[in-house]
Amino acid sequence: MSGWTESEMMVVAAARRLTDERVCFVGIGLPNIACALAKRTANPQLELVYESGVFGAEPARLPLSIGDPTLAAGAAAVTGMFQLFAYYLQGGRVDVAFLGAAQIDAAGNINTTVVGDYAAPDVRLPGSGGACEIGINAKKVFVIMRQSARSFVPHVDFVTTSGHPPGGRPARWGAGPALVVTQLGVFGFTEGVMQLESVHPGVDIATVRAACGWDLEVDAAVAQTPPPTEAELAAVRVLDPDRTYLR
Amino acid sequence: MSGWTESEMMVVAAARRLTDERVCFVGIGLPNIACALAKRTANPQLELVYESGVFGAEPARLPLSIGDPTLAAGAAAVTGMFQLFAYYLQGGRVDVAFLGAAQIDAAGNINTTVVGDYAAPDVRLPGSGGACEIGINAKKVFVIMRQSARSFVPHVDFVTTSGHPPGGRPARWGAGPALVVTQLGVFGFTEGVMQLESVHPGVDIATVRAACGWDLEVDAAVAQTPPPTEAELAAVRVLDPDRTYLR
C-alpha cells in the first residue's frame, strides 16, 4: 500500500477538507471522486448533493458521473433539477460546493468554458454546467484541479464562475472560492488572493511555483500536507480499483 | 324520478356544456358537482383538473371538496400546486374553467371576495383561491352560481376575477367568461355583455328579470333549456343521494 500517485494525494487532501462540513454540492469530474472518498473516510455523515437532483446520496460504488444510477438508488431524496437548484442551492442550504476547473487565476476566477477567444476558441471546454450559480449560492466554494502553468493562469480566458474581484466580492455574489486543492499542494485565499497553504509530501516549492502562471509568493516555511494514511489509500483504491480515473 | 329541483336543473345544464370540451379546470363549490356530473353523463372522456394538484381525476364518489382523497386516488397524475398552476394552467393546457361566484355583473366581472367595502366588509367571502389566475389563463371560463338580485348586480363590489371591460378584454387577460348557468337559466356573452340564452323549464322570463340587479333585456322568444333526462337525474342523485349539496 506504500507509495501513492499525485492524483491520489490530491483527492485525499480534498476529501479531508470536508471533515467538518455537513452539506456538500458535488461538481462533475475530480470533485465527484474527492467527495465520494470523503463520504467513506473523513466524514461518513456528509450529505452529498448533486445537480442531477440527488440529496443525501450513499453511492455504493464510484459514481461514473454526477448522474450515475448509484446516486439515486438509496438516496434520501431525488428531485427535479428545478427544485434542486431553486430550493436546495439557491435557497442557501448548501454549506460547501466542490468544483473542478480548467483554468483558475490568483483571484479565484474559474474558467471551464473556453481556452482562447470565446468566439474563436483554441479549445472549447464543457462550459458552466451548474458551476456559475453554485459558485454564487453555496456558502463557500472549494476547487480541485490539476495545476500547471497552463491551468494556473494570470488571468483566465473566460470567467465562468466568479472569484474575488479587486475591492472584494459583493455580498450578493456569495462568499466564493475558499480553497484550491491540486496534485501539488493546497491553496487558500487571503484578502481574495490565492496563497499556498501546504505542499504535498515530496513536492518542492520550486515545482509548485513553476506550475503557476503568476509569480506565486511562498513562505519558505510553508506546511507540508500530511501524507495519505493507509486507510485513505485503501478507500481510494476501492473506489477506483483499475485506476481509470486516478492515474 | 320525475320532478327535479332548481339546483338539479342547474348542474345538469352546466354539465351538458362540457360535452365538447377536453380539459376542464374545476372550481370549488357548485362547479365541483357540475363537473363530476359531466364526467358521468355528457362527457366521460373529460379530463378533470383541480387546483389541489390533480389531473385526469376519476372520482369514485362526489368529491366533498376540490381536495377530496377520491380525486387523487386513481387520477392520471398528481402534482404539486406549483406545477399545476404553472405548467397546466398558466402553460395554456386548460380548455375551460368552471368557476363559482357570489356576485357577477353584466360584464362578467366575478366577485368572491367581499360584499360591501373591502376594508370594512358587510360579508367577508372566501376570496379568490385560484379563480383570479384561472380566469386569465383558461381558454374560456364558465360560471355556475345561484342567481338573485343580490348576486346578479349592476357592479360587483369587488372584482376578484376579471370580466369584459368596456372596449374589450386585452389579449393578455385571456378570453374570459363565456357562459353563466344559474338555477333559472343559461347566459352567454355578446360583445362582452351577458345575454340570456335559455330559461329552464317552468321558469318565466319575469322571474329571471326579477332575479337580476340590472335591466336584463330578454327576447320574448328565448329558448327553453331542455329538461333533465332520466339518466341525468339518476346520475345527479347517485352523486348526492342525501341532497346534502343540492337541495
Next chain:
Amino acid sequence: MSKVASMHDAVAALVRDGDTVAIEGFTHLISFAAGHEIIRQRRRDLTLCRLTPDIVYDQMVAAGVARKLVFSWMGNPGVGSLHAIRRRIEHADPAPLEIEEYSHFGMVGRYTAGAAGLPFFPLRSYEGSDLPTANPRIVPVASPYGDEIVYAVPPLNPDVTIIGVQRATAAGDAQVWGLTGCQQEAAFAADRVIVVCEELVDEAVVRADPNRTLVPGLVVDAVVVVPHGCHPSFAQGYYDRDNAFYLAWDAISRDPEALAAWIDEWVYALADHAEYAAKVGEERWRELTPVSAPSGGVDYGSYA
C-alpha cells in the same frame, strides 16, 4: 441525530409569540394536532399564513393566537364560512384581525420565491382584478424582453412551517403521496420546520423510494409522530376527511359560546392528540379508514 419530539416540546421550542407560522397542506394533511397544541400553549400575536385557512385556523383565531392572516381562500371547504374569522374581520369581534390577501398561485409563488431565495416571483394573474388595489404588495413587473408586463408577488419566509406527512424518518426525511400542495415550498421557505407524521419509518423505507421524499431532514427541526393528527382533514390511504365534522363546524363556528366550549372540551381539557384520538373513538376511525388501494412498486436497481 433523531429529531423526534413530542408535539408539546416541538411547539414549545419552535413556535414563539409573534412568529409568522404556516400550517400547510392543501385540504390534505392539515396538522390540526399542531394547531391545537399552539392553542393549548396559548401562543399570541401570530401571523398565520396558509393558502386555505380552514377549520383549524378558525379554531386558532377564535382561541386568540393570531393577530394577522395571510391567505388566498378562506372558508370551510365544501360547506361554507369560517365564522370566528369572519366575526373578527367584519365586526372586529372580539378584536380586529389584519389580513393580507393573494390568489392561490400568488401564495404558491410567494412560498416558491421564499424557498428559492428570490426577491420576487412573476406570474400571469391579477389582470383586471381589484386584488392589487386591495394588496399593494402585488405589483406589475416588466419583462426584460419585449414590452410584456406580468405581476409579481414578494417572497414569504415563515418563521415556522408545520406540515403533516404520511411517513418520516427520525432525521426528518418526509414522504407524501396524494396531494402534495405547496408543502415543499413552504418548508424550504421557513426558518424552522416541524414535520408531523402518521408513521415513523426506518431510513431504509425512505431510501428504497427516494423520489417519494417531499421534504428532506435537511430543513426539518422536529419530527412529531401523531397518528390521526390531521383529523378532521385526511391522510391519503390512512383516513378519510371527516365530513360530518366539517358540516357540524358551521353551527359551532357561528356561535361564539359553542365554539369556546368546543375548544375547552377538545383542546384545553385534553393533554395531547392521543387523548383527542381516543375521544373521537375507535368506531369513527373505523368508519374513516378507506379500503386498501396499493400503489404497486417500481425497481430502482442496486448499482454496487
Next chain:
Amino acid sequence: MSKVASMHDAVAALVRDGDTVAIEGFTHLISFAAGHEIIRQRRRDLTLCRLTPDIVYDQMVAAGVARKLVFSWMGNPGVGSLHAIRRRIEHADPAPLEIEEYSHFGMVGRYTAGAAGLPFFPLRSYEGSDLPTANPRIVPVASPYGDEIVYAVPPLNPDVTIIGVQRATAAGDAQVWGLTGCQQEAAFAADRVIVVCEELVDEAVVRADPNRTLVPGLVVDAVVVVPHGCHPSFAQGYYDRDNAFYLAWDAISRDPEALAAWIDEWVYALADHAEYAAKVGEERWRELTPVSAPSGGVDYGSYA
C-alpha cells in the same frame, strides 16, 4: 386514443427540418434511439437544445442534422470531450456550428418559463461571470421590491421535446423514477412531445400511483416503445450506464472517419433500435442489468 407509434413514424410525423428539438434527460433516460432515428431520416438544420449535449448530440452533430446548439454543459460525462462538436466549434470542420450558452439553472429556468407561459425566469446566477457578455440574452432584471438585481433568462419552447421514460400508457401518461432532470418542464414547454418508454403499461398501473406521473398524456403526441432505447445511457432499475461505451467514444469521436464508420454501422445499416439492441447482444444486456432493489409500495386508499 392510443398514441403508440413506431420510432420511424413518430420522427417522420413530428420532427421537421429546421425544428428546435430537445432530447432531454439529465444523464438518465437519454433517448439515443430517437437521436439515431433523426440521423437515419436525415433531418437538417435542427437547433438542438439540451442541458448536457453528450454522446447522442455528438453523433447527431457529426451526422449533420444540426445548425445550432443551445446548452449549458457539453461533454462526455466522466470521460472528456465531444470531439465532433468541438471540431465544428473550434475549426468550423466540416461546417460552423452556432452556439447559445447558459448555465444549468439558466437552462432549467428557460424550460420552466417556457412551460409556465412566462416571458422570463429570474434566478440568482451570472454575477461576475462572462456568460452574460457571451450571451446577451442573459440580462439583469430589477426586483420590483427594493433595489435588488437578479438575472433573467428567456423562455425556451422547443418545437419538439423527446424524453425517455421507464413506463407509459398508450395515452402517453409517463412515469419516471430515479433522476427526473427537467423532462417535465421541457415537455410542457414544447409544441410536440414524443415519449420513448422502456415499457408500455396499462392505465391501471399508472393510476395506482399517480404521484409517479411526470408527464401526462395531455401534452404527449406519440408514445414509442423501445426497450433499451437509452443505451449507452441508463434507465434506473432497467439497465446501467454502459461505461465502456462512454470510454470508447472518446477515440471514436476524435477520428472523423471512425465516427462516420460508427454511424454507418450502428445507425444507417440498422433499420431500427431493435436491430441495434440485438447487435449489442444479450451478454452485454445481462452485464448491464442491475440487481433488483424494489421501492416498496404505499397505499392510496379507495374512496368510493
